[in-house]
Amino acid sequence: MLGLKMATDPRWVNIVEKNIEEILTDHAFCEQKAASNAISMIVQYPQYTDLVKAMTEISQEEMEHFGMVHEKMMERGMKLGFERKDPYVHDLAAYLKQNKNTGSRESHFVNQMLFAAMIEARSCERFKILSEEINDEDLRVFYRSLMESEARHYITFLNFARKYGKGVDVDARWKDFLEFEASLMSKYGKKETMHG
Secondary structure (H helix, E strand, O other), X not given: OOOOOOOXXXXXXXXXXXXXXXXXXXXXXXXXXXXXXXXXXXXXXXXXXXXXXXXHHHHHHHHHHHHXXXXXXXXXXXXXXXXXXXXXXXXXXXXHHHHOOOOOHHHHHHHHHHHHHHHHHHHHHHHHHHHHHOOOHHHHHHHHHHHHHHHHHHHHHHHHHHHHOOOOOHHHHHHHXXXXXXXXXXHOOOOOOOOO
């Protein structure tokens, strides 16, 4: 359903289990950044009433997830710590900037939607792995509960790209982006971060 071309190596969970505090901190900030991104979409595209409504809901849901992750950390006697850099997200953004024409407003819009869709798709895949493979039963249930919303967000962003990306071959661009993302995965899955 997600269309990802390269699955995460399941051994990534073994790395995660060695430092639960690190993965939870990174996850919390991923949720916060996703909320900020949705708010940014509202500011940039207020003319799309349905997008404003959807991004309002997504930003609220992402901040709710941030709170849930933080709550899990407090239950375990952990502290949030500082935001981590996300090289995976940086690599995705650099690809779109260098390889796709962002000259038109529609093209730029499509890139923003595909960027968000890809992050949601990979996050959903990682949540699925955690929900199936991590030994911590509490976190298994927790990640299962979050997985569906990530999939829903992925579909939302992709649908908006198709709806408002006039004159852009969204499906061809998405296919190319999926191929690039698959090529990236050889260097990720080695750190106890959500996309690392």
